[in-house]
Amino acid sequence: MTSKSARFEEILTIIQNIIADMTGNEIEDVDPQYNLEDDLGITEIDFKRILKTINSYFNIELNHKEISEEIETVTELTILVQDESELG
Numbered sequence: 159m160t161s162k163s164a165r166f167e168e169i170l171t172i173i174q175n176i177i178a179d180m181t182g183n184e185i186e187d188v189d190p191q192y193n194l195e196d197d198l199g200i201t202e203i204d205f206k207r208i209l210k211t212i213n214s215y216f217n218i219e220l221n222h223k224e225i226s227e228e229i230e231t232v233t234e235l236t237i238l239v240q241d242e243s244e245l246g
Contacts, residue, residue, distance in 0.1 A: 167244070169216075170236045176211050177232065180204065190233045202226070218242040 174188040181204060188223065202222075207246040209222050216239055229235050 166236060166240055169240050170232070172215065173212065173232060173236050173239065176208060178214070180208055180211065188232060190231070190236070192232055193230050194232065194235070198232075212239060216243045227231075 170190060172188075174185050176196075177183065177188045177198065177200070178183060178185040181200060183198060185224060188198065191232075192198055194205065205226060206222050209220050212218070212235075213220055218239065220238065220242060227240060
């Protein structure tokens with residue numbers, strides 16, 4: 159496994175844990191391909207709270223208004239977090 163894919167897996171696990179903790183889902187139920195809203199029932203308010211936690215954890219600044227329309231799945235969110243954390 160390359161370091162980039164290892165980092166992706168690490169970030170994915172952290173994001174899955176954050177989503178599970180904040181939504182009451184089991185970590186096993188936070189599939190990477192799941193749609194945040196349709197499959198996991200994440201509301202706009204939930205998404206804001208999740209992003210706030212992610213921003214704090216990774217020391218990045220994702221703006222929910224800028225990304226809420228383009229991010230649909232756990233994987234897409236993970237890729238964005240990975241890209242932003244590598245820039246920081």
